[in-house]
Amino acid sequence: MEEIEILIIGDVDSEIVERAVKKMENLLEIKVKIDFSKENPDYAYNKVRGQYLSGEIIKRINIKRNSQKVLGIVDLDLCTPVLTYVFGEAQLDGKSGVVSLFRLREGSYGEPEIVFKRFYKELLHELGHLFGLTHCSLKNCVMHFSANVKQIDLKGEQFCEACLDKLKSKLRERK
Numbered sequence: 509m510e511e512i513e514i515l516i517i518g519d520v521d522s523e524i525v526e527r528a529v530k531k532m533e534n535l536l537e538i539k540v541k542i543d544f545s546k547e548n549p550d551y552a553y554n555k556v557r558g559q560y561l562s563g564e565i566i567k568r569i570n571i572k573r574n575s576q577k578v579l580g581i582v583d584l585d586l587c588t589p590v591l592t593y594v595f596g597e598a599q600l601d602g603k604s605g606v607v608s609l610f611r612l613r614e615g616s617y618g619e620p621e622i623v624f625k626r627f628y629k630e631l632l633h634e635l636g637h638l639f640g641l642t643h644c645s646l647k648n649c650v651m652h653f654s655a656n657v658k659q660i661d662l663k664g665e666q667f668c669e670a671c672l673d674k675l676k677s678k679l680r681e682r683k
Contacts, residue, residue: 513575559587562597569604580606601640639678
């Protein structure tokens, strides 16, 4: 079984993470380890933008973690140098990525189930990138690009058949 590490960075609701990880493990038949050490994310803060640079978090994960695949989870407003904000970012067929809960609450009207579904979709999406999946043209596939939360809401909670086949093939290669 492939082991993937989920790294909690900063103050994050551990219940939503545990629930999403359990669902992901069942879907993909993988083993996921959660590290609740809650590393301080201040190193990634950009004072000019008042946001956190997702690339800096990914760099830090690459240096500090030994697992083959690591997804950091934050509850921070993430950005990149060229994008106003991102829900997450991951190295394509790489080691590290990050997913944020921060903007997933927009328009949720305090409904925790809406936020959970969005988080789960983004977790799967960034994991897909770590295993080499690119954006999918099928609007229901979790690998379809989402520029805003409405687009996340419209896509499904699973990979399309082609993306799932590619992902499971990558997982088998690593065993």
